[in-house]
Amino acid sequence: MPRHEVLAPIPGVFYRRPDPGSPEYVKPGQTVTADDTVGLVEVMKSFHPVLAGVAGTVVDFAVEGESVVDPGQPVVILEVEG
Amino acid sequence: MKRLLIANRGEIAVRIIRAARDLGIETVAVASDADRDAAHARLADTVISVGPAPAAKSYLRAEGIVAAAREAGADAVHPGYGFLSERADFAAAVAAAGLTFVGPDAQVIDQMGDKVRARQVAMAAGVPTVPGTADGVSDVSAAVAAAAEIGYPVMLKAAAGGGGRGIRVVSDEAELRAAFPTASGEAASAFGDGRMYLERFIRSARHVEVQVLGDGSHAIHVFERECSLQRRRQKVIEEAPAPGIDADIRAAMTSAAVRLCQQVGYRSAGTCEFLVDDHTGEFFFIEMNTRIQVEHPVTELITGIDLVAEQLRIAAGEPLSFHQTDVTKRGHAIEFRICAEDPDRGFLPGPGSIQHVELPGGPWVRTDTWLAPGSAVSPFYDSLVAKVIVWGDDRPSALRRARRALGEFVVEGVPTTTGLLTEIIDEPWFASGEFDTGTLEDWLQQRTKPGEAGATR
Incomplete structure (x- = not known):
C-alpha cells in the first residue's frame, strides 16, 4: 500500500498531544480521515492543527513530540488504500 | 541600583x-x-x-x-x-x-493577579465591579445558581487565568451547563486551578485602562488608555486619551484606580483595566496588571513621563518625584502593533529572516522595535515586531500622522499587519472613534468575505 507523508505546514514545535495530560492524537494502526488532527505545530505562541490530509492508517510519527520542525518536514506517516 | x-x-x-x-x-x-x-x-x-x-x-x-x-x-x-x-x-x-x-512585592502580585481576590480589593476600595461571583466557583450547580442572580449573558473566566485564554460567553442556562465542565477542566490543566469566575457580559463595552504609579505610600494616575480594538482578546491599536467617553466618567475612573492602588499600598507602575458600558457610561473594574504594559508609550507621549524610568526609580527606593497635580496631558497619541502575521491567511504567523527594513521617523513618531536587516523573526516567540506610536495636537492630526508613519514602514522577508492597520485608519468608525470591543472582529469578518468567495471559484 502506498505511503503518505503528513507534512508540517509551518515551522515551529511539533506536539503529538493536545496538552501534556492528554493521550497522543493518533497511534500506530489507527485509521484516520482526511480531516482528523494528527498533531499540533506551535509557532509564535499560536497553535495550528496538522490534519491527516488523506484517509488512511497511521504507520508512525516521523518526529518526536516537542521537536523543532521545518515547513514541509514529514511528521506522521500514513498508509493509504490503492 | x-x-x-x-x-x-x-x-x-x-x-x-x-x-x-x-x-x-x-x-x-x-x-x-x-x-x-x-x-x-x-x-x-x-x-x-x-x-x-x-x-x-x-x-x-x-x-x-x-x-x-x-x-x-x-x-x-x-x-x-x-x-x-x-x-x-x-x-x-x-x-x-x-x-x-x-515591580510590586510578590504578595501584591499574588493578590492582584487572582481575579477573585483583586475584585475583593476593588469592592473594599469602593471601586465598581461587574456583577458576578465574589469567589471562584468549582461545580456546575453552583455556577447555574450564580448565573441566575447575575443575569445572562454571562462570561466564564478561569480564576487563575490570564491573557484572555479560556474565556467563554454563555447566553442561557443550557449553554452554561454545556460549557462549564470543559472550561473548568481546561483551567485545571492550564493553571492547576479549575475554579471559574462568572460575571455579566456587557454587549457593547469599551476596554479602557488607567495607568497608575505608586511608591507604597502614595499613588497617582497617569490618565487612561483606550484599548477596545482587539482581535482574539489581543490589543491591536491603543490610544490616549480615550475618545468617546465623557470627561467626568474618565475622571471618576482614574480616581477609582488611585483608590484601588492605595488600598493595597501599590508600589511600581501598574494598570487598572475597566469595562465601560457604551450605553450607560457605567464603568466596572475588571483586573489589574502589575507590570509595564505593551501600550505604555501612548501615555508617555501625552504626559512626557518615562514610565519605565519611574519604575526603576521607585524600585530603587525613591518616593514619587511628582504629585497628581503635576501630571498633565497634551494632545493625542495612538499606538499600532505591527505583528509578523498574514491578515489574508487568517493571521498565520510568518517567522523568517528580515531582508530589508525601513522604520518611520520624523516629528512625533516613535518606533519601538528590535528589527534590523539580517535579524530573524523566530518561531519560538510572539509575533510583535514593532510598535509605531504617533502624537498629534488632537486626534485628527494624530491620525494623519499615523497614516504617514505606517506608509514609511517597510519590512521585507516576513508578512506584517502594517497594511491592515493602514486600512483601519481609513475606516469611518475608527476616524470617528465609534467602536467597542467587538468592532474589530466584526469588521475583520466582513473584510474576509469577498476573499473567501474568490477562493472558492
Missing part, C-alpha cells in the same frame, strides 16, 4: 535597556540560543546565555534567570511584560536572592 538585568527579549527589553542607560544604570541582557544576535543582546553592556530557544527552557526558567543575575553581578531585575513578569514566585525568588525586583 547600579546594574540591572532585563529578564525579557524583543522590543520591551530594548526599551528597558534604554531607560536604564538614560539613568546611568548598567544593563545585563539574557538571551536564549535563538537570540544571541538579537537587538537586546547587542545593545546591553553584558549578555548572559540562559538556555535553548523554547521560552520554557530559557526565558521562563525563573531559577536560571536569578542565577544569571548573580553571575553578572546585577543588583536588580526588570521582568518586562509577559514571561515571568506576573509570577509572584519569580518576584519572591529575586528578592530572596538579595536583589531588587522592579
